[in-house]
Amino acid sequence: MNLEHLKALAAVIDEGTFEAAADLLRITPSAVSQRIKALETSVGQVLVRRRVPCATTDAGALLLRMARQVQVLEAETSAALGPGPAARAHLPVAVNADSLATWFLPVLDDAAGWADAALDLHLEDQGFSSQLLREGEVMGAVTSDPVPVSGCRVEPLGSMRYIPVAAPGLRHRFLGSGRLDWAAMPVLKFNSKDNLQQELLAKKDVSRQPPTHTVPSSQGFLAAAKAGLGWGMIPELQLADELEPGSLVRLEELEEGAYEDVxxxxxxxxxxxxxxxxxxxxxxxxxxxxxxxxxxxGPIGPSRAGYTRRK
Structure with a gap:
């Protein structure tokens, strides 16, 4: 498993094509292809699916993870040997959008001072991010999966509380006899992986799907709720500055226990x-x-401003 061959594998997956990988490595596309073929010959298996963008096979995912580990260790060994400028090691990390927009922000502040590392963030839903670890795409992930991926360690971080909220006008329109018409009130979702709203509706025995709007952005999701487009489950960290002015109201004030801790x-x-x-x-x-x-x-820190969406 030649080191240059492993670097070529990582470059092809990171850049998506053999041509882009060649530009990154400053060699010809033919040389990249030869290195990948040599690596595949050495392990006796196909490692790269030749499509756009290129992707690893199951065997390739194992080699990709090793390639990334080798790159990190190579950079650290080079820095330890010194003198000379330390090589920057890429740190691919998966994080869900809600976390990135809120509690994860101090991590970016810390990373700004790391002269020897470059953060490479991958946005993925917390329920799916562990798959990126299995595929070798990232070296760390914020996930809702407590079962460690092979070759990984896991530790609990805490829970994010999601609260159902809506614009006051929207709630008023669908409030009758002191109860909300959950089956008719429009609802928001982040994307196809977002099932938080659906889980709440299921708890309320709502079988008919209400009108649903898709807004795949943390900030956009909050803006859509404030505009009255629909109600949605929004992290309480993101709501710190929204509830007091009255731009949004908590729907669980009418329905007891309507929240979700992830x-x-x-x-x-x-x-x-x-x-x-x-x-x-x-x-x-x-x-x-x-x-x-x-x-x-209860919340630990003094600042609870700025969560994101779930995925």
């Missing part, structure tokens, strides 16, 4: 890497400041 975990490679330890510590500290304890207790 427990988040940090999964990362079991790799003895200073850079990986650094980002793990940054994620852990940010979560401790802003997320609820896993047992469902």
């Amino acid at each position: 427990v988040l975990y940090w999964q990362a490679w079991t790799l003895d890497s200073e850079r990986l330890k650094r980002i793990t510590a940054a994620v852990r500290n940010a979560a401790r400041e802003r997320l609820r304890p896993v047992d469902g207790g």
Whole structure:
């Protein structure tokens, strides 16, 4: 498993095509193809699906994860040998949009001071982000999956509370006899993976799907709720500055227990890497400041502004 061959594999997957990988590595597309073929010959399996963008096979995912680990260790070894400028190691991390827009922000502040590492964020729903670890796409992930991926360690971060809210005018339109008409009131969803609203409707025995609007943006989702386009489950961190002015109202004031706590975990490679330890510590500290304890207790940190959507 030649190091240059592994670098070519990572470049092809990161850039999406052999031509783009060649530009990154400053070699010809033919040389990239030869390195991938040599790597496939050495392990006796096809590693790359030749499509646009290129993707790994199951065997390729294993090699891709090793390639990324080697790159991190190579950069750290080079820095330890010194002198000279330290190589920047890419730190691919998966995080859901709601986290990125809120409690995860201090991680970006920390990363701004890392001269030897470049953060590479992948947006993915917390219920699916662990798959990126399995495929070797990322070295760490914010996930709702408590079962560690093979070769990874997992630790609980805390829980995000989602609260059903709506614009006052929308709630008033569908409020009759002191109860909301959940079956008729328009609802928002982030994307096809977003089932938080549907879970709440199921708890209320709503069998008919209300009019549904898709808004695949954390900020856009909040803006849509404020505009009265529909109601939605929004993280309480994102609502800190919205409820007091009255631009949004909590729907659980009318219906008891209408909220959802999503427990988040940090999964990362079991790799003895200073850079990986650094980002793990940054994620852990940010979560401790802003997320609820896993047992469902109250908020920990003084600032609860700025969550995001779920995916």
